[in-house]
Each structure stands twice: as C-alpha cells, then as structure tokens.
Amino acid sequence: MDKMEVSECSIFINQEQEHAQQLTSSQIRGGVTVAHTTRRPIYKVQYTSFTLKDTTSMMQQFLRLSFGHTHTALWCSGQCTWLRAYGFQDQFPDVNVQDxxxxxxxxxxxxxxxxxxxxxxxxxxxxxxxxxxxxxxxxxxxxxxxxxxxxxxxxxxxxxxxxxxxxxxxxxxxxxxxxxxxxxxxxxxxxxxxxxxxxxxxxxxxxxxxxxxxxxxxxxxxxxxxxxxxxxxxxxxxxxxxxxxxxxxxxxxxxxxxxxxxxxxxxxxxxGGVSERIDLSRITQDSLLSIMLKAYERGSLMGCAINATADELEAETKDGLVKGHAYSVTKVKLFDFKTRRAEGQIPLIRLRNPWGQIEWKGPWSDKSPEWRYVPEDEKKKSGLTFDNDGEFFMSLRYFHSSFSELEICNLSADSLTTKTLHEEGSTRWEMSIFEGSWVIDLTAGGCGRFTESFWRNPQYLITLTDADKDDGDGKCTVLVALMQKNRRAQRKMGLEILSIGFEIFHLADPSRTPKPLTAKFLAQSEAVASSLPFINLREVTCRVRLQPGVYCIVPSTYQPNEEGEFIIRVFSETKNNME
Structure with missing residues (x-):
C-alpha cells in the first residue's frame, strides 16, 4: 500500500461490547487511551495527521510492540522527543529523531x-x-x-x-x-x-x-x-x-x-523517584526527625518552603528566610556537642537558598556562638564552612517552626543505581507501577462523593505479604503516589493541572469480593487511607502503615468526566504485588 494521509484511525483491542460506543465518544486525540473497565483493559489508538505506509498493519505492530504487558498507556503527541522517549522511531521512519x-x-x-x-x-x-x-x-x-x-x-x-x-x-x-x-x-x-x-x-x-x-x-x-x-x-x-x-x-x-x-x-x-509532601504543622518534631533521618540515610532528595500569599512571595523574614521560595535540604545530622553543664547530640538541618545569598540569621547560623560547643573534628568531618553562599545550618526545632512543608523524593529500583548518596549498604524502596487514564463517560468517575460513578474509576489491587523488618508492630510501610501526565507541557494549550487523589480500601475476604469493586461495595466500605484533600498537583502521595493483606487503590479526579492520563506507583519497604 502506498503512503497515505491518515486524519484519524482507531483500533479496539479486548473491547467489551457494552462499552464500545462510549469509548468511541472519547475526546482524546492524537494518543492512546486505556480504559480499565474490567480485568481486561480496552485500548483505543488514535493518530491525527500522521503519514503511514500501511495503516492497519502499522497500528497492529504498534500495539503489539507497545503493550507488552496489559497495564500500559502512553501519550504520543507527535513531538520527536516523545517518540524517541518511547522508542517508536522504528515504527515512524518519517519522523526526524534527534540523535x-x-x-x-x-x-x-x-x-x-x-x-x-x-x-x-x-x-x-x-x-x-x-x-x-x-x-x-x-x-x-x-x-x-x-x-x-x-x-x-x-x-x-x-x-x-x-x-x-x-x-x-x-x-x-x-x-x-x-x-x-x-x-x-x-x-x-x-x-x-x-x-x-x-x-x-x-x-x-x-x-x-x-x-x-x-x-x-x-x-x-x-x-x-x-x-x-x-x-x-x-x-x-x-x-x-x-x-x-x-x-x-x-x-x-x-x-x-x-x-x-x-x-x-x-x-x-x-x-524517577516518588514525591512526598509533609505539612510540618501536622507532625511532631520527633516524627519529623525520624522521617528526615531515614530519608537522608536512604539517599532521598529533600526540599522545603514557607507558604506565602500572593503579596508575600519572595518576602524576606527578619530571620533571613524567604517566603514562597524553594530551599534544598543538603544534610540531616545529629551533631555531638558539649557544654559545661551538658553533653549529647543535637539534630541540625543544612539548607541552601538557590539565590546563592540571603541566609538564616538565627541559632546555628554561620558564625553563631552555638558552634563553639561542637568539637573541631566534628566540624571538619561535616565540611562546615561559613561563606556567604546561600547555605546554612539550623536546628530541627527552628526548622520545624519556621518552614511550612517538607518535600521528599524517595528513590527506588527505578532510580537507576545501586549506590546511595551516603552509604552503599542503605536500603531502597520496592516499587510497583501501573499506567491508566480517566476517560469521559467510561472511567472518569470522580471522587467518592459521587457514589453512583466512583466505582467506574480504574482500580488496582495490591497484596502486602511481609511486615517491615525493624519496626516490630507487624505492619507494612506503604507510600502510594498518583501522578498525572503531561499537564505542564500542555499549559500553552490552555490545559491546567487537574485536582486528583485516591482512596485505599481493605479487602477482608478477597475471594468473595466483587472485581471490579461495585458501587454498592464502595458505598458500604470505609477507606483505610487516602490522599485527601484533592489538590491540583502533578503528583499526590500518601504514606501509611497497613497490616499485611489485600487492598484496592482507586485513583480519581475530583469531578466526574475530567479526562487525563496518569501513572500510579506503590512503594514499600518489603516486596509488594500489584495488579
């Protein structure tokens, strides 16, 4: 078959007959839509204005290569960067790929x-x-x-x-x-x-x-x-x-x-890590220290900020901190100290202002008197400097009271390396990942307030088998992350970030539980955890401790019939199984 212009082409795989017409009405163009209506997903592939040699065989080859496992969705905008990212240059020889x-x-x-x-x-x-x-x-x-x-x-x-x-x-x-x-x-x-x-x-x-x-x-x-x-x-x-x-x-x-x-x-x-936002007003200093030390030992990346109104953005406080501005957390350490009356350890946080100037002026700042109580060898070991470079230390106490939120990027096996920032023996999270989409009138059911449609959202089962090794309470630490795709790149098209979230339900008797979970089951069940409140961020997360067992995660937009694509990742300290 000679080259031909294809204005739109659609192919359906594993299609449930009752939903065929609904899927055809989807407004997504130029991409791949995956609708998880049952245990078998539906795929709709569309292309707008691509030049293909043999439309049918090309589409079949695309599906065969792209969907090696059954829980994949991807957006192909037609830009070379995305085609290169997903390895489709062989399927589209007319696209100029930048090597x-x-x-x-x-x-x-x-x-x-x-x-x-x-x-x-x-x-x-x-x-x-x-x-x-x-x-x-x-x-x-x-x-x-x-x-x-x-x-x-x-x-x-x-x-x-x-x-x-x-x-x-x-x-x-x-x-x-x-x-x-x-x-x-x-x-x-x-x-x-x-x-x-x-x-x-x-x-x-x-x-x-x-x-x-x-x-x-x-x-x-x-x-x-x-x-x-x-x-x-x-x-x-x-x-x-x-x-x-x-x-x-x-x-x-x-x-x-x-x-x-x-x-x-x-x-x-x-x-390739997973993000986590912590509201510092809702956590104790002891819990914060435990989380930050564990994150630092694991090689996680951290940052923080002070919330600000529109009038306060980049306003400097009397203590030298900047509101509405992002700081890097570059070290978390228990420093030895010794005074005439006491000795012990104090938790200190090192931060950096990306402006390269304007630093904290309070206790434990550059050249503050508190540093005389820290042994010289301890200072040298920590690489302590007092330059006007935007980097400074502050105590956990003042960090907790001064900043509004802490952001952590937890690393995983998907983060590419076996070494961490600090010690080769440090542990990493185990991770499962799935991709999906919310499709109008099909899988975009909205949040749990919309009881008649909530069940239509994609549903993912996760099985936790082993408790954490060191905590002794028989529970599993789980971090669930829901990320919407491509919204920043689509800002110039007038598309804004959606308000998204998810709820987690415990299945006490999985063998007798309907799959997918029905509207009646969800209405009568109480979520054991959620990412509430729904918020317009690219990624929302929830850290929770759960007993070993089977759980169902239901990701959604806040309103029904809001269309978009997402990935959902589950991190745990011990291995998890997700489907």
Whole structure:
C-alpha cells in the first residue's frame, strides 16, 4: 500500500461490547487511551495527521510492540522527543529523531555549530503568554566568556544561581542532584563540553512517567546586555547549569513553562523517584526527625518552603528566610556537642537558598556562638564552612517552626543505581507501577462523593505479604503516589493541572469480593487511607502503615468526566504485588 494521509484511525483491542460506543465518544486525540473497565483493559489508538505506509498493519505492530504487558498507556503527541522517549522511531521512519552523537558528528565535520530546529532561538522558546520586558539576544557560551567551560572543577551545588524566572523549584532540585554524582552524570552526561568535538550541541536525560527521555539542545542562551538572563553559575565561565535549564525548558515547551512548580516535580524528573509532601504543622518534631533521618540515610532528595500569599512571595523574614521560595535540604545530622553543664547530640538541618545569598540569621547560623560547643573534628568531618553562599545550618526545632512543608523524593529500583548518596549498604524502596487514564463517560468517575460513578474509576489491587523488618508492630510501610501526565507541557494549550487523589480500601475476604469493586461495595466500605484533600498537583502521595493483606487503590479526579492520563506507583519497604 502506498503512503497515505491518515486524519484519524482507531483500533479496539479486548473491547467489551457494552462499552464500545462510549469509548468511541472519547475526546482524546492524537494518543492512546486505556480504559480499565474490567480485568481486561480496552485500548483505543488514535493518530491525527500522521503519514503511514500501511495503516492497519502499522497500528497492529504498534500495539503489539507497545503493550507488552496489559497495564500500559502512553501519550504520543507527535513531538520527536516523545517518540524517541518511547522508542517508536522504528515504527515512524518519517519522523526526524534527534540523535545526539549523529548530530554532533555531522555538525563537527561540516564546521557549522548545531542549531536546534525543535527549540529555536526565538521568542516562542521563551514564552507562550507573558512576553518578557526586555529584548533577548541569543548568545553561545564562547560569545559570553572567552574561556567557556561546561564544568569548572566539577559540578557543585554552588554552581546554580537563579535568574529572572520563577524556577527556584527546579534549581533547588538541581542543587540536590549534584550531591549524588552517579545520578548527576546519568542526567547530565560527562561526554560533552567545549573542548574535543565541540559542535554547539549538548544532551540531557530526564525521567518521564516510567521512561528515560533524552533531550538534545544547542547552546544558544538568552542574554541581556551580554549577560545570562536565566540560570547562571557563580563561576562566570561555567555553563552546565544554564544549558541544563534550557534542556528542561525544551522538555516542557518554553522557559515560561518553568515558572512556578514544586521541588519534588523536578527531583522526580531527575531520578524517577516518588514525591512526598509533609505539612510540618501536622507532625511532631520527633516524627519529623525520624522521617528526615531515614530519608537522608536512604539517599532521598529533600526540599522545603514557607507558604506565602500572593503579596508575600519572595518576602524576606527578619530571620533571613524567604517566603514562597524553594530551599534544598543538603544534610540531616545529629551533631555531638558539649557544654559545661551538658553533653549529647543535637539534630541540625543544612539548607541552601538557590539565590546563592540571603541566609538564616538565627541559632546555628554561620558564625553563631552555638558552634563553639561542637568539637573541631566534628566540624571538619561535616565540611562546615561559613561563606556567604546561600547555605546554612539550623536546628530541627527552628526548622520545624519556621518552614511550612517538607518535600521528599524517595528513590527506588527505578532510580537507576545501586549506590546511595551516603552509604552503599542503605536500603531502597520496592516499587510497583501501573499506567491508566480517566476517560469521559467510561472511567472518569470522580471522587467518592459521587457514589453512583466512583466505582467506574480504574482500580488496582495490591497484596502486602511481609511486615517491615525493624519496626516490630507487624505492619507494612506503604507510600502510594498518583501522578498525572503531561499537564505542564500542555499549559500553552490552555490545559491546567487537574485536582486528583485516591482512596485505599481493605479487602477482608478477597475471594468473595466483587472485581471490579461495585458501587454498592464502595458505598458500604470505609477507606483505610487516602490522599485527601484533592489538590491540583502533578503528583499526590500518601504514606501509611497497613497490616499485611489485600487492598484496592482507586485513583480519581475530583469531578466526574475530567479526562487525563496518569501513572500510579506503590512503594514499600518489603516486596509488594500489584495488579
């Protein structure tokens, strides 16, 4: 069959006849919809304006390759980055896939520096709604500094200083990333620079919904009066952080798309971990210390912030903290101390302001008198410095009372490495992952308030068999994370983040429980845990301790018939089985 233009093509697999017409009415276009109406999912594959050689056989091949297991959904927007991420370049030979090594060789051989056609040096790469109040001039690093380097004496958390866009959440996460070198070089490969084979092209890797995506960019950067507008290094000839930010902007469509976010969103994109937000007003100091020490020992990444109203954003408190601003947590440690009257240990938290300045002025700040009670060898072992670099210590007590929320990115087997930040013997979470979607009139049932439709939402069974090893109460620690897909990249299309959440139900007698759970069963059952309240974040999580047994997780949007795609991940300290 010759090439043909396909305006829309749909194929149904494992289709339940009673739902066929409903699925046909789905409004999703240009992607794959997966509807879990029964134990067997329904797949609807649609393409808009793709050129295919043989439509039917191509679609069948696509399904065969893409759905190796039965709980997969993916969004194919038609952008090369996504096609490359999911490995479909072989199925779509007409799509121009950016291969870093091939493009670098071509540019180097031709003597022409690479110019990225997918993310051009134009205004559309900077903004989609808010035009900046300056005239941007795009310059390459060697036009900014004669001695331009990718790294100066290796990567450091002090290489990152925020520019004129509100992406402190991304920069705080990037500072944490520098602390774990094997993670860092997975995201920012060490096979590029301004020396051998320099061709104006760089590449980076980001975790996106269960897969690692490579993003290629050129090194033309936005400047004003010859200086970088956005992220820069404290070393004026170091450019890894600026080019890294550009790659992240490309991933989401523009620099403006990075304006506003949570630290965990970026930390998850860098590691494949799972995020967790803790309201510090609802937790005791003892519980907070236990969570933070355990997270730090496990190599989890952490950040924090002080809530602020619109009028208080980036306002400095009298103690030197900034409201509505993201900080990196770079160390959690019990320090030995000794005074004339007492001796023991005190929990201290080290934080960094991505501005590279403005620090805490209270107890245990730089050069505060409390440090004289800490032995000199303890200070040296902790790498204690008192530079004006945005990094400082504060006690757990003041951390707990000063900050509003703590964000933790827990690492897992999906996070790629066997080493952690601190000790090779540290433990990691076990993880199960599934993908699905909410489809109008089919699997978008809304939250539990809507009793007649709630049961239509996707349902996932999880079996917990072994209790935690060290806690002694016979329970399992479980962290459930629900993440909606692609919403930041779709902001320029007018799509906002949905309010999402989930509920967890215990199945006392699984063999006699209807599958899927019915409206009557759910109405008569009380959830043992939930992610409440529903909130418009990319990812919502719930940490809970449960007895071994069988549970059902029901993810949903707040309102019925809100359409979107998601992944759901379950982390536990011991192995879990999910279906």
């Amino acid at each position: 870093f090594y091939q493009l670098r060789d071509q540019s180097y051989t031709s003597g022409r520096l690479f110019e990225d056609p997918e993310f051009p040096a134009t205004d559309e790469s900077i903004y989609f709604s808010k035009k900046p109040n300056f005239k941007c001039e795009w310059k390459r690093p060697r036009e900014i500094s004669k001695n331009a380097q990718f790294f100066v004496e290796g990567p450091s958390r002090f290489d990152i200083e925020q520019g004129s866009i509100g992406d402190c959440w991304f920069l705080a996460a990037a500072a944490n990333l520098t602390l774990i070198k094997n993670f860092f070089y997975n995201v920012i490969p060490n096979d590029q620079g301004f020396d051998e084979k320099y061709a104006g092209i760089f590449h980076f890797r980001f975790w996106q919904y269960g897969r690692w995506v490579e993003v290629v960019v050129d090194d033309r950067l936005p400047t004003k009066n010859g200086k970088l507008v956005y992220t820069r290094s404290s070393e004026t000839n170091e450019f890894w952080s600026a080019i890294f930010e550009k790659a992240y902007a490309k991933l989401y469509g523009s620099y403006e798309a990075l304006d506003g976010g949570t630290i965990c969103e970026a930390m998850v994109d860098f590691t």
